[in-house]
Amino acid sequence: MTLYLLRRAGLLVVSLLAASVLIFLVLRLLPGDVAQTIGGIRATPAQVAAVRHDLGLDRPLAAQYGSWIGGVVTGDFGRSVLDGTSVSGQLAEKFAVTGPLAVGAIVLALAFAVPLGVLAAVRRDSRLGSAVNALGQLGIALPTLWVGLLLVVVFAVQVRWLPAQGFPVDGWDEPGQAVKSLVLPWLTLALAEGAVLLRFVRSAVLDVLHQDWLRTARAKGRTRTSALVRHGLRNAAVPVVSVLGLQIAALIAGAVVVEQVFVLPGVGQMLITDVGNRDLDKVQGEILLLTGAVLVIGFLVDLAHRLIDPRLRSAV
Amino acid sequence: MRRSTTLRLAATAVLAGLAATACGTGSADDPANAGQTSQAAEPAAIDSGATVDVRLVLEPTSLDIASTAGAALDQVLLDNIYQGLLTRDEDNKIRPSLATKYEESSDGLTYTFHLAEDATFHDGTKVTAADAVWSLQQVTAKGSKNPDAAALASVKSVSASDDHTVVVKLKHRDTGFTWGLTGRAGVVFEKGTDFSSLAGKENGTGPFKLSGWKRGSSITFVRNDAYWGTKAKVAKVVFHYIKDDNSANNAQQTGQTDIETAAQADLLQPFSDKSKYTVLRGDTTDKFTLALNNASGPTKDVRVRRAIRQAIDNAGLIKTLGGAAKEVGGPVPATDPGYEDLTSIDAYDPDSAKKLLKQAGYGDGLKLTVKIPNIYPTEIGDYLASELKQVGIQLTVRQVEFQTWLDAVYTKHDYQLSLVDHAEARDLYNFADPDYYFGYDNADVQKWYGEAQTASSDSQRDALLKKAARQVSEDAAADWLFVSQTLTVVRSGVTGVPRNFTSNRYSLADLAVAKK
Numbered sequence A: 001m002t003l004y005l006l007r008r009a010g011l012l013v014v015s016l017l018a019a020s021v022l023i024f025l026v027l028r029l030l031p032g033d034v035a036q037t038i039g040g041i042r043a044t045p046a047q048v049a050a051v052r053h054d055l056g057l058d059r060p061l062a063a064q065y066g067s068w069i070g071g072v073v074t075g076d077f078g079r080s081v082l083d084g085t086s087v088s089g090q091l092a093e094k095f096a097v098t099g100p101l102a103v104g105a106i107v108l109a110l111a112f113a114v115p116l117g118v119l120a121a122v123r124r125d126s127r128l129g130s131a132v133n134a135l136g137q138l139g140i141a142l143p144t145l146w147v148g149l150l151l152v153v154v155f156a157v158q159v160r161w162l163p164a165q166g167f168p169v170d171g172w173d174e175p176g177q178a179v180k181s182l183v184l185p186w187l188t189l190a191l192a193e194g195a196v197l198l199r200f201v202r203s204a205v206l207d208v209l210h211q212d213w214l215r216t217a218r219a220k221g222r223t224r225t226s227a228l229v230r231h232g233l234r235n236a237a238v239p240v241v242s243v244l245g246l247q248i249a250a251l252i253a254g255a256v257v258v259e260q261v262f263v264l265p266g267v268g269q270m271l272i273t274d275v276g277n278r279d280l281d282k283v284q285g286e287i288l289l290l291t292g293a294v295l296v297i298g299f300l301v302d303l304a305h306r307l308i309d310p311r312l313r314s315a316v
Numbered sequence B: 001m002r003r004s005t006t007l008r009l010a011a012t013a014v015l016a017g018l019a020a021t022a023c024g025t026g027s028a029d030d031p032a033n034a035g036q037t038s039q040a041a042e043p044a045a046i047d048s049g050a051t052v053d054v055r056l057v058l059e060p061t062s063l064d065i066a067s068t069a070g071a072a073l074d075q076v077l078l079d080n081i082y083q084g085l086l087t088r089d090e091d092n093k094i095r096p097s098l099a100t101k102y103e104e105s106s107d108g109l110t111y112t113f114h115l116a117e118d119a120t121f122h123d124g125t126k127v128t129a130a131d132a133v134w135s136l137q138q139v140t141a142k143g144s145k146n147p148d149a150a151a152l153a154s155v156k157s158v159s160a161s162d163d164h165t166v167v168v169k170l171k172h173r174d175t176g177f178t179w180g181l182t183g184r185a186g187v188v189f190e191k192g193t194d195f196s197s198l199a200g201k202e203n204g205t206g207p208f209k210l211s212g213w214k215r216g217s218s219i220t221f222v223r224n225d226a227y228w229g230t231k232a233k234v235a236k237v238v239f240h241y242i243k244d245d246n247s248a249n250n251a252q253q254t255g256q257t258d259i260e261t262a263a264q265a266d267l268l269q270p271f272s273d274k275s276k277y278t279v280l281r282g283d284t285t286d287k288f289t290l291a292l293n294n295a296s297g298p299t300k301d302v303r304v305r306r307a308i309r310q311a312i313d314n315a316g317l318i319k320t321l322g323g324a325a326k327e328v329g330g331p332v333p334a335t336d337p338g339y340e341d342l343t344s345i346d347a348y349d350p351d352s353a354k355k356l357l358k359q360a361g362y363g364d365g366l367k368l369t370v371k372i373p374n375i376y377p378t379e380i381g382d383y384l385a386s387e388l389k390q391v392g393i394q395l396t397v398r399q400v401e402f403q404t405w406l407d408a409v410y411t412k413h414d415y416q417l418s419l420v421d422h423a424e425a426r427d428l429y430n431f432a433d434p435d436y437y438f439g440y441d442n443a444d445v446q447k448w449y450g451e452a453q454t455a456s457s458d459s460q461r462d463a464l465l466k467k468a469a470r471q472v473s474e475d476a477a478a479d480w481l482f483v484s485q486t487l488t489v490v491r492s493g494v495t496g497v498p499r500n501f502t503s504n505r506y507s508l509a510d511l512a513v514a515k516k
Helices: A002-028 A034-038 A045-055 A060-071 A087-122 A129-143 A142-159 A174-207 A212-219 A225-263 A269-279 A280-308 A310-314 B002-023 B071-077 B129-140 B177-182 B245-253 B301-312 B313-321 B349-359 B380-388 B403-413 B443-451 B458-474
Strands: B050-058 B086-088 B095-096 B097-105 B109-116 B154-164 B163-169 B208-215 B218-223 B236-241 B261-262 B278-292 B365-371 B393-398 B415-421 B478-491
Touching: A002 A280, A034 A045, A034 A225, A034 B403, A060 A280, A060 B129, A087 A129, A087 A174, A087 A225, A087 A280, A087 B050, A087 B403, A142 A225, A142 B245, A174 A225, A212 A225, A225 A269, A269 A280, A269 B403, A280 A310, B050 B071, B050 B245, B050 B393, B071 B208, B071 B458, B086 B177, B097 B218, B097 B415, B109 B129, B109 B478, B129 B154, B129 B163, B245 B261, B278 B301, B301 B313, B301 B393, B313 B380, B313 B478, B365 B380, B365 B403, B380 B393, B380 B415, B403 B415, B443 B458
Parallel strands: B050 B236, B050 B261, B365 B393, B365 B415
Antiparallel strands: B086 B095, B097 B109, B109 B163, B154 B163, B208 B218, B218 B236, B261 B478, B278 B415, B278 B478
């Protein structure tokens, strides 16, 4: 296990380093730069060039990369050239919105996807099973944006139970308002993510249902439900956890759309704005930290596999 | 990532239809006439502890108004937080601000400004002439990075004759000098301020102080109780940055905001109850300018440029966009000096356009590309393509990010046609500068514009500007599709709301809320 952990940790560092080079170079392919954002459409070319020089944007790329990665190694992920805020500070502030948004959505998605998925598998030949399955298909087909807009129209504009958009100015200092602001985004995201999970849970449970060991368990006197709960779910969980890991990464992308629809000041919105302003020092720090988070999630998923399935533990 | 991008594309189409059911279009009132130009008088009893929530569109990229360009900074910071020696009113007339009065010498070369004697910065320091002199010198200094430095290019020297008197000497007469001082070039900072420290905070002299900036969402101002002039009538103002028009509409409809600026003309149905809402219609200097590359490509030929202008029915475009705009026909909007109605020059005439194209050698058709930043309504590009198609021009519309536009079109002049909103007031100088991205080079226009700058009277200046503007339009240096008007939805009980030029400045000095 220790050897395994060391290998995985080493792989993580190498992946992050490769990611940092890629992030840095790809962002430099974008036309325009932050000096032009600062100068706008009235500054003379000489003024813009002077700003560029002050910011060190006219230095060779290798030198620019070097000073960035040097900071990262010491824990300094960089600052916004425009407003001087630190990447880690801003990410923390925006994660106060995106974090609860993503976690809440995943919990909600699991809460309906697991029972419904099992139900759809067990009752696959009944009308109920087909109906649940059809609902899952519909959930995948519906565009997130459209669902979000529909929820706003009904619950915010018509019956006015929930705010139409935005997050309280004082954030989580107004917990009631903050939660209210997230209800519709949670539903929107959970529907999209949950529908995908539901299908995987269904097919995983279907696989398990035909296994010999489940028949054996029943032959030993267990009821179908008890056999499924004691033995079946744990086995079905292995592929579902893999998908869940991928879904959490996809959730960050999904959050971008939902943050736009509900005008939430989260990570996705911040990235779009920062790329638009070409505040690349900030963008590269943000993306590197997000990449790190995704890689760590992948690592944790692997660990979870090993805990669920003892057969994997012997493999290095 | 795949999921989100495809969804965004797919849902764009759905958006319009859904918005229609959500908010209702097709009002019985013609949207083209929506909005009024007057608002209720300030009520007798006002709630001086009120908070007003205002929807704005574009968030500033920084609060450092001395170094960072962008109308979004001017909009909230000028007049409210920072003050110049002079300012502009709702009709773009020059008015006193930190300088309570000023004199101009008879030769027009010396201006003497008298500062308010009891003005203080928000940190409590008194405002003196030394601060004003230092601030102006930062703008006029060689190598100044102030994006508005050109506004004070005629300044020869700035000095203080006593603690509250500033004397500015000019190199030559400059009819634009006092106007220049109303913008950010005229802002008075505390002497010795390190501008880079102002990116996220402020030390102004205005009636409001910055209380917080939640990046990506809102900026909050609170009343400056130590203000030297007439104090603000509300305690707090929160600017909410909401780009999407439907979201902004929902926010106003559900009471999340009290004022919705830049409302869409075709989404006004929920606000038709006049006892609950007032819709204000205001002027802007937003000239939606179809730039025609004068320096290279097929549009170098004036016949092609004129044909393009004649092929586009501007009135039809305005109707398509909901009606909140006016035709202009030239580079000067009605609220700027030098305006005259030029809409008869190269008016809509597709047959004549075809003839001009034939004369220019494009009788068999012409392929052109227009670059449009993706922040503008996509209908404009579609409309242009269909209009030009009728005269045999196949127009490819390329939506680009604004930064890409800045890089390709503005900086490298790599374009055939381009569309951008030139929002600035009094910006005819762009057609007097052959190096500007328009590439328009006419010695007469440059001469007239220069003479207008040094004219000895406003009437002489206006006559010269008119002559220049007419020439620019006759040369089809660009096509001015329309000048926008701006609609503001106001909850009843809120008065003193800015109506004109709201995307350039948003003075909160008169804003008041009735006591319940």
